[in-house]
Amino acid sequence: MDTDVIIVGAGPTGLMLAGELRLGGVRVVVTERLAEPTGQSRGLGFTARAMEIFDQRGLLPRFGALEKSPLGHFGGVQFDYTVLEDSHFGARGVPQSQTEAVLEEWSVELGADLRRGWELQALADGEDGVLATLDTPDGVQQLRAAYLVGCDGGHSTVRRAAGFDFPGTPATRDMYLADVVGCGLRPRFLGERLPNGMVMAAPLKENVDRIIVCEHGTPAGDRAEAPDFEEVADAWQRITGESIHGGGADWVSSFSDATRQASEYRRGHVLLAGDAAHIHLPAGGQGLSTGVQDAANLGWKLAAAVQGWAPAGLLDSYHSERHAVGARLLMNTRAQGTVFLGGEESDPLRQLLTELLAYDDVKRHLSGIVSGLDIRYEVGDPEHALSGRRIPPRGLRTALGPTSTTELLHSGQGVLLVLDQDGPAGTAGGLSAAAESWKGRVAVTVAAPEDPGAFGGAAALLVRPDGYVAWVGDRPDDPAGLDDALHRWFGAPAGLEPTP
Known part of the structure; x- marks a missing residue:
């Protein structure tokens, strides 16, 4: 074996997993097709449960001062998450690029071997492990490992190459995400619903705003390339009547409301984590946080399998525990999309949700879903309130x-x-x-x-x-x-x- 585990993808999930595996004492190679980090920050923070995961590995000080937001929303309807003990909407304003930098520094310090510019071309899963064929700066190379984990995002090459099923609902619309410069936008933190669609805007720093543009009637497409700023500005004007054409963008991307989940998270010696295992509407910033939690669940179990002391069924418990969490994630983001992105037909649903959120039990339930604090695994005796739950930070x-x-x-x-x-x-x-x-x-x-x-x-x-x-x-x-x-x-x- 060239290494114990190959991780494909150096996003937050892959880098978190690399650190977890190194703590477990196994050799790790992380391959990433991009030669350098993009610096783009789709995610702008993480949930309460992901914050706990980082804290349990001593990583929070590396982020500097963090702002925890007590107020969050469900489907755009705002409420106080602190009604649930230890809950909050998450750490706000942390660019994904910073999260990746922190996790890269940590995992490499622990001994992870990060190889940028290495793109997976094919894999073969055999009796003794996995053979990966990669295109590298020095030509095509092969790596052999006991296990390979796909952390390579929603368009995962690993998922396709290993033959994982990926059922779900296809996209019904395209939406835009961009960091725009010099547009002078007024904040629309929870989004503004207008006859032609919904827009959000939040200041990131001086003269830079994060915007989301969701136009009604936009067909879903299969984009090979990101949209340009002109396309986003046109959609913004059609919805709001305002022109931002005089500005520009640091970067522009698109996303959709496609919702899919791999039917299994493990096939032989190949596993999936993060967006490679589940894609969904990015409602509440849950995607990055769920991927980090996937990695924390898988890392010690996979290390145990490599080291030879894993009891029967331990590695398979990754699927049984995290697949259920992923399914619940897809349920809640689809529900939020119905409330948040729908037109006039969703108005009664928004009104009903607003009324329900006057009750503390409803607040506790929904904040538990989004924060991840309601997760409880089947670990044995369920009689005690702490059994199967995360130990509280005390x-x-x-x-x-x-x-x-x-x-x-x-x-x-x-x-x-x-x-x-x-x-x-x-x-x-x-x-x-x-x-x-x-x-x-x-x-x-x-x-x-x-x-x-x-x-x-x-x-x-x-x-x-x-x-x-x-x-x-x-x-x-x-x-x-x-x-x-x-x-x-x-x-x-x-x-x-x-x-x-």
Whole structure:
């Protein structure tokens, strides 16, 4: 093997996955067809759950000061997301180019091998791994790896080459996205619906505005090239009656309301993540964030498979857990599109949604969907409220000083957190002994929570490397069920794992 894993695509999903795999100790080559980053920033931030993912790997300081927005929307109807604990609409105003730069720096620091100007031409999945044929600056080259992951976007070459099905609904309209310069636009943060369509405008920096243009009656096309500024300016004038032809654009792109999801996220030694696995209307900035979460879910499982300690079914749980999340993403973005982009026929629906959002339960439900905070995996005993959910970001006191639940996850290992309510100087007792055989995969920490009610009375938590709680203990001296959870998520004890 030339490497353990080949990742095709150096966007946020591919770079996040590269870092996760390096934390798991496997060799990674990331191939990217573009010789240099474009600098274009379709995404302008990330959701609350993606922010937690970055925090658990210690990445948030690299972004500098982040602005969290308590107010968000669903289908253009604004409401306060903080009605749900730990929720917010996300970090705003972070260009995707900055997110990619942060993730590239991190993954390369960890040892990922990033090769720009390498474009996948073909792949062959065999019994022992994958052979990838790539066009490179030095001619056609081949790489052999145990696994290959397509993180190469909505038009994924990997998805087509490996024969993945991609069912869904085709595009019904084309829309424009651009960063325009010198147009003097007034803000339209949540969009303005007019007889001929909908437009949005938000200032990015002095003299530069991000605009979205959705014109009614525009047929869906299969564009080989991005539209030019003149085409966008014409559509803007038809909708608003205003001319922006005297300005220009830093960049222009188009998108559609096509909604598709791969029917499986894994075929043999080939897997899909991010937009390669699911495409949808970009409502609420959920695409980048969902891809980052795909990577966090897949990374440690794929590393375990390469290292040889993955228990049966662990790698396949990537599909079972994330496919359901992807399907829910497609559902909510289609619903938002119906509310947001429809004409007069959608007015009653908008009115009804506005009335429903007067109720806190509705706010909690919708903010949970968009933020990703409502995700709950089937990990075993569902009785405890934390079981299958992400461990909440909370402060802790240990014998070595203050820490937090997110800081415990920086290394990418699992964590057995023993919650000593009397103080941080206690011991893990029988729980520590039960987890000793998984040392190197699971770190044991004894801590007192800063907020005694932070974990619903739990005495101990087994947390997966992606931050999700896999086991909840009710008593600090009772390891009942812990051994089964350790085997399910972390394989056989060290030294007893099967040969890969």
